Each structure stands twice: as C-alpha cells, then as structure tokens.
Amino acid sequence: MNYSFDFVPIWRNFDTLLYGLGIGLSLAALSILIGVVIGGVVAFGLVSKNKPTAWIAGLYVSFIRNIPILLVIFFMFFALPQLGIRFSKITSFVAALSIYAGANLAEVFRGGLQAIPKGMTEAGMAVGLRPMQIRLSIIIPLMLRSTLPSMGNAFISLFKDTSLAAAIAVPELTYYARKINVESFRIIETWIVTSLLYVAATFTIASLLRLFEARLAIKR
Amino acid sequence: MNSILEISGLRKSYGPLEVIKGVDLAMKPGEVVSIIGSSGSGKTTLLRCINLLEEFQGGDIRIDGQLIGYKTSNGKRVALPERERAKNRALTGMAFQQFNLFPHMTALGNVTLGLRKTRGMAKDEAVAVAEKWLERVGMSQRKNHYPIQLSGGQQQRVAIARAIAMNPKLMLFDEVTSALDPELVNEVLNVIQDLANDGMTMLLVTHEMRFAYQVSSKVIFMEHGVIAEEGDPKEMFHNPKSQRLAEFLGKSKFQ
Numbered sequence: 001m002n003y004s005f006d007f008v009p010i011w012r013n014f015d016t017l018l019y020g021l022g023i024g025l026s027l028a029a030l031s032i033l034i035g036v037v038i039g040g041v042v043a044f045g046l047v048s049k050n051k052p053t054a055w056i057a058g059l060y061v062s063f064i065r066n067i068p069i070l071l072v073i074f075f076m077f078f079a080l081p082q083l084g085i086r087f088s089k090i091t092s093f094v095a096a097l098s099i100y101a102g103a104n105l106a107e108v109f110r111g112g113l114q115a116i117p118k119g120m121t122e123a124g125m126a127v128g129l130r131p132m133q134i135r136l137s138i139i140i141p142l143m144l145r146s147t148l149p150s151m152g153n154a155f156i157s158l159f160k161d162t163s164l165a166a167a168i169a170v171p172e173l174t175y176y177a178r179k180i181n182v183e184s185f186r187i188i189e190t191w192i193v194t195s196l197l198y199v200a201a202t203f204t205i206a207s208l209l210r211l212f213e214a215r216l217a218i219k220r
Numbered sequence: 221m222n223s224i225l226e227i228s229g230l231r232k233s234y235g236p237l238e239v240i241k242g243v244d245l246a247m248k249p250g251e252v253v254s255i256i257g258s259s260g261s262g263k264t265t266l267l268r269c270i271n272l273l274e275e276f277q278g279g280d281i282r283i284d285g286q287l288i289g290y291k292t293s294n295g296k297r298v299a300l301p302e303r304e305r306a307k308n309r310a311l312t313g314m315a316f317q318q319f320n321l322f323p324h325m326t327a328l329g330n331v332t333l334g335l336r337k338t339r340g341m342a343k344d345e346a347v348a349v350a351e352k353w354l355e356r357v358g359m360s361q362r363k364n365h366y367p368i369q370l371s372g373g374q375q376q377r378v379a380i381a382r383a384i385a386m387n388p389k390l391m392l393f394d395e396v397t398s399a400l401d402p403e404l405v406n407e408v409l410n411v412i413q414d415l416a417n418d419g420m421t422m423l424l425v426t427h428e429m430r431f432a433y434q435v436s437s438k439v440i441f442m443e444h445g446v447i448a449e450e451g452d453p454k455e456m457f458h459n460p461k462s463q464r465l466a467e468f469l470g471k472s473k474f475q
Contacts, residue, residue, distance in 0.1 A: 122273055123320035123379075127334030127386055128310030131302055137333060141324050 009184035010193050016180070020173035021197055027172060028159035031094050035101025035158070036151070040140065042102060043109030057106070064103035070164055072096045077168045093165045101158055108150040112143040145216060152209035156202050163198075173197060224249050224284055224390050224421045225270065231278030232262075232269055239265050240276070241445040247390070250419045254432035254453075257442035258468060263425045266442070267392050270423070271314045272305050283311045284389045310338050313383030317395040319375040321367040327354060327378045328363040331385050339386065353381040357411050373404030377411055384415065391415070393424040409435075429472045433457050441465045 010017075045057030064072065076092040076099075087095065116139060124134035144151075163174035177194040181187050225247040232240040240262045247253055255263040268274040270281055272289045281288050288308040290297050300308070321330050331350035335341045341349065354360045357377040367375050376396055384391060393412065397405045409431050416422060416435050426432050432439055432453065439456045441449040441464075449456065449465050460466040 117318075117320075119316060119318050119320035120322065123316065123322065123382075124333075125273060125306070125309055126271055126312075126314040126316075127382065128306050128338035129334065130306045133337050137337065138322055142322075145324060 003188070005189060006186055007189050007193070009186050010180060010189050013176070013180050013184075014193075016176045017173060017194065017197060020171065020176035021201060023170075024159060024162040024165075024172040024174075025201065027090070027094060027097065027162045027165065027170070028155060031097035031101055032151070032155045032158055034094070034098035035105050035154070038098060038102025039105025039109050040143075042106035043113055043143075044135075046106060046110045047113050061103045061106050064100060065107070069096070069100050069161055070167065072100050073164055073168060089165075089168055089170050093168060093170050097158060097161060100161075101154060105151065105154055108147050108154065109143055112147040113139065115146060116142050148213055148216065149209075152206065152213070155209075156205055159202060159205065160198065222249075222285060223247060223282070224251075225423070226282040226285075227270070227279065229279035230266070230269060230276055230281065232265060232274060232276040239445050240269070242279070243442075243445075243447055245440070245447070247421060247423065249421055251438065252416045252420075252422045252424070252436050253438045253440060254424045254426055254436040255440045255442055256426065256429065256432055256468070256472075257448075261442040262445040263442045264394055267314075267394050267423065267425050270390075271312050271392055272309050273314075275299070283308070286311065306338070310334075310386060311388060312390045312392055313386055313388035314392045315376065315380045315383050315394065315396045317398050319367075319372070319379045319399070321375050321379055321382075323367050326364050326366055327359055327370070327381075330367075330378055331382045334382065334386050349385055350381070353385040354378070356414075357381045358407075371404060372400045373407045376400065376408045380408070380411055380415075384420070389421065391420055391422045393422065393426070395425050395427060397426070397428055427472070429457070429469065441468065 042057045042060060045053050046061065048054045048057070073093060073096040076087070076096040077089065080087070080092070120138050120142065121134055124138050129137070162172055165172050166174040166178060169175065173194060177190050181190050184190070223246045225245065227243055227245040230240055230243040231238065243262075243266060245253075255266065257263050265274060269276045270283075276289070280290075286308070288300075288311070289305060290299055292298075299305075321327075322333070325333065328347065328350055331353060332343075332346040335346035335349055336343065339346075351360060351363065354363050357380055359374060359377050359381065362370060362374065367378070370378065380393075380396070396412070397408050400408065405428070409428065412422070412424070412431075413435055424432070424436075436453045438450060439453045440447050441456065441462075443464055449460065449462050456465070457469060460469060
C-alpha cells in the first residue's frame with residue numbers, strides 16, 4: 001500500500017463543507033421543532049381515552065417507525081408530486097424528517113406522560129384549573145423536562161439522518177463531500193474530514209445538551 | 221345559619237363495589253369536622269367526592285348552597301361539563317397526603333398558578349396574595365425554593381398555602397400528615413390549628429387521634445361506607461357508643 005494523502009483539495013473547499021454542515025444542522029433543528037409538536041400531539045392521542053383517537057395515533061406511530069426513513073423521504077419527494085402535491089426539495093425533506101421524528105418522539109412522550117403521577121393532575125384540578133390549563137401549565141412542562149435526554153438523542157440521530165438529503169440532492173454536508181469527491185478524486189481524505197465534522201458537531205451538541213440538562217436538574 | 225357543606229344520600233361505587241352507601245353530612249361556617257375510621261371505610265373517597273375528584277352515582281353535594289358536579293335535566297341526572305366542574309372545584313381547597321406540589325415551580329409559583337389562571341389575578345396581585353399565605357404558614361423565607369429543596373413538612377405547608385390562597389369556602393385535608401416523618405408532623409398540625417382558630421371551615425380525614433380530639437368541633441367515625449357514629453369529640457373519644465368505635469380507638473392507642 002502506498003497511498004499518498006493529499007488534503008489540499010479538501011481544505012480549498014472547506015468553507016463549502018462548513019456551509020453544508022450548517023445546512024444539515026438547520027434542517028435537523030427545524031425538523032426536531034416540528035417533530036416535537038407532532039410528537040406531543042400524537043402522544044396525547046396515544047394515551048387518549050377516546051378509542052378511535054388512540055387507534056389512529058397508534059397506526060401513525062407503528063407505520064412510520066417501521067419503515068426506513070429513506071422511504072419516507074422518497075415518498076415525499078417522488079410520490080406526492082404524482083398526486084399533484086409538489087414541494088421544494090428542502091420542504092419535502094424537512095416534512096419527511098419531521099414526520100419521522102414525530103413518530104419516534106410520540107413514543108418517547110407517551111412514556112413521559114405515563115410517568116407523571118396522577119396527583120399532579122389532581123392538584124391542578126383542586127385549584128380549579130380546566131383540563132387544557134392543566135395540560136399547558138403542568139403536564140407538558142413536566143413531560144418535556146423528563147424526556148429532555150431522549151429529545152437530545154433524537155436530535156443527534158436526526159442530524160445524522162440529514163445526510164440522507166443527499167439522496168434527493170439537497171445541498172448539505174454529505175452532498176458537498178460527494179461533490180468534492182467527484183471533482184478531486186481525494187475520496188479517502190474527503191470522507192475522513194467529513195466524518196470528523198459529523199463527530200465534532202454531534203459531540204458539541206451532546207455536550208451542550210448535557211449542560212442544559214444539568215441546569216434543569218436542580219429544579220426537579 | 222346556612223350550611224357551607226350539605227351532603228345528602230351520597231352513594232359511590234367502583235364498578236360493582238359500593239364504597240359509600242348513603243352519607244348525610246352538614247357543616248356550618250367555622251366548623252371543624254374530623255373523619256376517622258380504618259382504611260377502606262370510605263373516608264378519603266368521601267373527601268374526594270366533595271372536590272369532584274371522584275364521580276358519584278347518587279345523592280347531592282351542596283357547597284355554600286350550590287349544587288355541584290351534576291344537574292337534573294328532563295328527570296335525568298347528568299354530569300356538568302368540565303368547565304363548570306372546574307368552577308365547582310374552586311369552591312373547596314384540598315391538601316393531599318402526598319403534597320402534590322408542582323416540581324417545576326417554586327413555592328411561590330405553586331401558590332400563584334391557581335390565583336392567576338382560575339381567579340384571573342394580575343401577576344403582582346397574585347404574588348402579593350401568595351406571599352401573605354406563605355408567610356402565614358411560615359414559608360416566606362423559602363418562597364423561591366423548588367419542592368425538591370424542601371422537607372416533607374415544608375412541602376405540605378406550601379401545599380396548604382396553595383389551597384387556602386384560593387379563598388375556598390371549605391378546606392379539605394386528606395391525611396396530610398400520613399406521609400411525613402414523625403418529627404415533621406407537628407409543624408403541619410400547628411398550621412391547621414392556626415387556620416381553625418381563625419374560623420376556617422375545615423373537613424379533615426386523619427389518623428392523628430389526639431389532633432382530631434383537640435381541633436374538631438365534631439368527629440365522624442366511618443365504617444363500611446357509612447357514618448357509624450358522630451358527635452362531640454369529648455363524648456366520642458371518652459364514651460364511644462358502639463363497640464366498633466371503642467375497638468378502633470383502642471387500636472389507635474388514643475386512651
């Protein structure tokens with residue numbers, strides 16, 4: 001083996017990679033935000049006493065969780081236009097990721113909801129709060145707090161999943177890395193640098209989340 | 221004088237199991253009534269029916285003359301919508317065995333929540349009312365502490381302040397000292413005694429026989445879902461009429 005490493009073409013395009021990393025992080029952030037809303041609503045559906053509501057929520061969760069995420073992306077980008085529903089690449093990718101995150105977070109939130117003692121709801125009722133007020137002021141804050149570590153993990157895996165956007169040519173980190181590959185043929189170097197960028201980003205996110213959790217932990 | 225609480229013919233079942241089998245009870249303003257009895261006698265369930273934390277299948281409960289929880293329409297008994305029930309619940313205040321403070325809010329936040337959302341107070345006003353009551357239960361020094369930073373006795377005092385700050389017609393205490401370490405019981409009982417001296421109308425479920433004896437204007441002994449004996453605490457504790465009450469008091473080591 002006598003491969004001579006040459007990182008120069010990668011350094012020359014390093015700003016493109018950083019730009020792609022930024023896009024990836026933005027896509028993940030947007031998707032987790034929408035995913036949290038979807039997951040929250042669906043989680044309340046899962047624990048609902050109303051049978052049809054619980055059934056529909058359960059169907060959504062088990063269907064989405066049991067198909068590969070790439071399929072959801074392809075469905076959004078290639079299948080929906082056949083039905084006359086057309087989104088931009090970015091929109092359909094964020095939609096796919098949000099729907100996917102929503103299903104996973106719904107399960108996480110369901111666990112969080114079921115772990116909240118009945119006494120919390122009763123204490124809210126006892127001071128005359130209406131059901132929606134109890135949900136907004138007591139149940140949802142407690143649920144988000146207890147599931148924060150799982151949400152952090154969901155965000156990290158979602159960020160890694162943004163690399164799948166390359167499959168529908170959304171310009172993010174993996175997409176640009178492939179582009180550099182094609183232009184420079186420095187394949188090993190490109191993937192080493194790209195991997196390190198992913199690792200650095202996820203490591204930073206994880207550390208920030210741990211810091212954030214520690215701050216909230218005092219209040220529990 | 222009008223009754224603050226008027227219960228007639230209350231019946232409550234869990235499925236086929238009837239746990240309250242026709243209870244009548246009336247309380248005048250300023251009265252302090254303690255409910256005693258062995259576990260499973262229905263005393264906590266009775267308290268929870270008054271605060272509509274439980275459904276009940278028969279009988280009426282009136283608080284300050286207002287019929288709560290249900291109405292009769294076309295001769296049928298129907299549950300009031302949840303909005304109305306929330307208003308009904310605000311007529312009474314409840315302190316729980318497990319305190320049930322909201323862990324994500326400070327002591328002050330726990331007390332102001334209901335004042336703001338239910339009573340519609342502005343923030344400043346709610347804080348002023350909450351601070352007054354936290355002071356009253358001796359917790360103003362720790363108003364910015366979170367529940368986890370407080371002892372059981374302190375948490376229970378905040379929980380009592382939270383309930384009473386709502387200015388309820390009637391305070392309900394559900395075994396409020398049962399979850400406390402023995403050395404923390406008295407600080408909570410002192411708060412309740414203080415409120416009783418102040419003329420608060422209170423209904424307590426308790427296992428603290430000495431306290432029931434000392435604080436109550438009337439004691440109720442429940443057994444198998446009915447009121448088995450009721451009366452003046454001195455009379456009840458020193459000359460129990462029924463064999464069962466005598467046995468119960470003997471076991472509770474009141475004598």
